[in-house]
Amino acid sequence: xxxxxxxxxxxxxxxxxxxxTSFFRDPESWQYLSEEVLPRILKRKGDNDVIRVWSAxxxxxxxxxxxxxxxxDTLGEAHFRQRVKIYxxxxxxDALTQARMAMYSxxxxxxxxxxxxxxxxxxxxxxxxFRPDLRRAIIFGHHDLMxxxxxSHLDLLLCRNTLMYFNAETQGK
Numbered sequence: 001x002x003x004x005x006x007x008x009x010x011x012x013x014x015x016x017x018x019x020x021t022s023f024f025r026d027p028e029s030w031q032y033l034s035e036e037v038l039p040r041i042l043k044r045k046g047d048n049d050v051i052r053v054w055s056a057x058x059x060x061x062x063x064x065x066x067x068x069x070x071x072x073d074t075l076g077e078a079h080f081r082q083r084v085k086i087y088x089x090x091x092x093x094d095a096l097t098q099a100r101m102a103m104y105s106x107x108x109x110x111x112x113x114x115x116x117x118x119x120x121x122x123x124x125x126x127x128x129x130f131r132p133d134l135r136r137a138i139i140f141g142h143h144d145l146m147x148x149x150x151x152s153h154l155d156l157l158l159c160r161n162t163l164m165y166f167n168a169e170t171q172g173k
Contacts, residue, residue, distance in 0.1 A: 023066050038070065045155070048083065051083050054156070055088040068138060071084050080137065081134065087141070089151075105128075
């Protein structure tokens with residue numbers, strides 16, 4: 001059926017993918033990233049050098065938006081807008097659509113500190129939208145890690161939402 005109706009493959013894939021994610025998922029990892037990894041990256045970059053990050057397997061966008069918050073806090077908003085490019089990719093088109101909209105429910109915002117909520121999100125009805133001026137630094141796109149060429153010249157690769165679903169051989173590849 002899938003070979004005759006190729007469009008159905010996308011629907012099947014979107015149905016079986018596990019899009020479990022949240023803002024600042026596993027806080028200890030984000031703390032380490034903030035305190036150890038980002039300072040090392042920034043130390044080796046010039047004051048005006050672009051910082052390129054890839055969130056592979058970004059699902060509905062919580063990971064790249066969490067990273068954007070950390071980088072905007074670290075660099076300041078003006079430098080963030082000038083210097084940061086976050087490439088956020090996934091194979092799930094429905095998740096990417098949600099990520100591009102940058103709209104989140106109250107429940108999905110539970111791990112976002114109140115000061116970050118008020119600074120980086122706009123309240124629209126009962127939902128929270130990541131600020132459009134900062135959202136422009138994030139480029140969402142479809143990418144299959146097993147088939148598509150990787151994004152190159154990166155300062156940081158986040159793939160926590162993806163590698164855990166691969167077996168050891170696929171992770172190595």
